[in-house]
Amino acid sequence: MGKKTVAVVFGSVSSEYEVSLRSAASVLRNIPRDRYDVVMVGITKDGRWYEYGGSVDDLEADRWLENGPVTPAVISPDRSCGGLLRQAPGGPENVPVDVIFPVMHGEHAEDGTIQGLFEMAGIPYVGCGVLASSTCMDKDVTHILLEAAGIRTAPYAALVRPQLARFDSLEPSLREKLGYPMFVKPANTGSSVGVGKAKDRAELLAALKEAFRYDRKVVVEKAIVGAEVECAVLGNYTDADAAVVGEIVPHHEFYDYEGKYLDDSTDLFIPARIPKETSEAIRTAAVRAFAAMGCTGLARVDFFAERDGGIILNEINTLPGFTSISMYPKLFEAAGVPYPELIDRLIRLALEK
Template sequence: MKKITAAVLFGGVSSEHEVSLQSAKSVIENIPKDKYDIVMLGITKAGRWLLYSGDTSALPSGEWEKDPNNKPAFISPDASVHGIVVQNGTSTEIIKIDVVFPVLHGANGEDGTMQGLLTLAQIPFVGCGCASSAVCMDKMFEKCILDAAKINQAKWDYTDITDYRSNPESVLDRVEKRLGYPIFVKPANAGSSVGITKAHNRAELTAAVETAGKHDRKIVFEETIKGQEIECAVLGNDDPIVSCCGEIIPCNEFYDYDAKYLAGRTKLQIPANLPEEKANEVRETAKRAYKLLGCRGLTRMDFFVREDGTVMLNEPNTIPGFTSISMYPKLFEACGIPYSELLDRILTYALEK
């Protein structure tokens, strides 16, 4: 049987570049080699695309960029090419691609931009389409849609950094009155908790806006929810399946970037400590939101379950982490789908859509 040629994209121009490298290492090492030929295509922080043929052990540290065998390469938007253009000195070669797995977290990878390129190229790819990726990435757009569909979520507000700087006191007064402290401040377009701050007073709120403004011009404010942090994984296209629920018990005050990837002390409890009917409500809400937001292939849905039992959707993640400690693969592993089989299913759904 002819193998399927799968290109794995990693790195990228985003604040989550290092997370992508960790996820890509894990994905590449676990894709079934008897079924897939893997082509590794890395993107540096400066936006340079390189065909990489070295060892995956060099990915997390960034040492892969220095490999002398790297070749400049890029995915052509020309549908007749249907693959990667590789530069060999003064000549070029084409690597035909059957499917692409964009292991690219955050901006320029998870926000519809890469999905747009792959759509133009007419190459099947893992994950949500262009519009769904963009909406799920932008917390302000996503929250507007969830509000319209009457899916429970935290009270929220937003501002544009330009509008904020023209009249900061007005914005801060409004947000304080609406949400009350403590307040979470987030860039609208970022993941892995990058740029997020929990503000407890006016001084911290002011600093938090400036921090978030370094990552995006749109800034979202959210009330603090007291309760359990719950996640579930969704897999599939027209008739998706939902995993069991997992619970995050962060080592820091909240599940920030450090707690996710650096500290190593955050606890993941699978299954979550929830009554069966409440876990089912989370899973049903996850499936409803998945379809509402136009998701395809895979998405991790993050929730809060308040102390009074209210289920509240926090946010979707259309390209969730795939590191050795990531919740998405762990949730399906707990449901009886091993990591390699999960990756095969994800790639198969990409080819189907």
């Protein structure tokens, strides 16, 4: 069998655009070039699509668009195209693609939107399908489905933007149900974008206003006391395996965007400093949640490990970070799967699906 052509898609109209560039650079440096030919496809912050032919270093530094070379090109939903439709001097030309690796995060990337385009195009792609992507992205819907599957999550409340005008009457019920401190999260962002921790009434109002800048729906959750741990899952549907469990210890108030991507303010422990039985329970629950949500390819499932041995699922990330410091590849590396092999497995899972 000859080499497959992989379109690595990065960027997008998303609050996590910069993270996508770092993740894509890591994937491009590690993808086995003896097995795959690579086409790089970038989406700008304002939604323009280009085929990129420059250096990975310029991509990571967000100089890809200015330094190029770039050629207008899109993934065509017309299945007769079979991949990329590129603008050429003599008119549009087709660039066949065997599989797509969307190295993208956040809205318009991780929420089922772009997966719908791939489905229309009839091209296999890495990661979850439309439904699993959209339901895992919406933290409110995730709570509902996981609770129905018997998987414990934190007590929470979901709010929509018009309710903010009734904050004075709303706050007492939130305080009674959840108690301070509370975590406030936009329902449909990742990488802790727009997330805040509220210790009192004033901080709750400020956190809600900030979260509603990013989404029309917000989730307010009870703060859980426990170790923050993460589990990487690889597979398709019920045929999936979990890597070792890792632990994050943020130096900030919580594991925020800066701690994840921009500084060294977070300590990582692989394996997590929790009892072996708790780790096994988390790995089992992660695979159960992966199957219950209909996930395929990959997901990073985050938990709180309580001191009494209890575990609470925090969230499921269907396109987790792939930067040089991201937990998903680090956890599989600790489980004996090097980064290039992990990428190869993900591509093969996409083709099998």
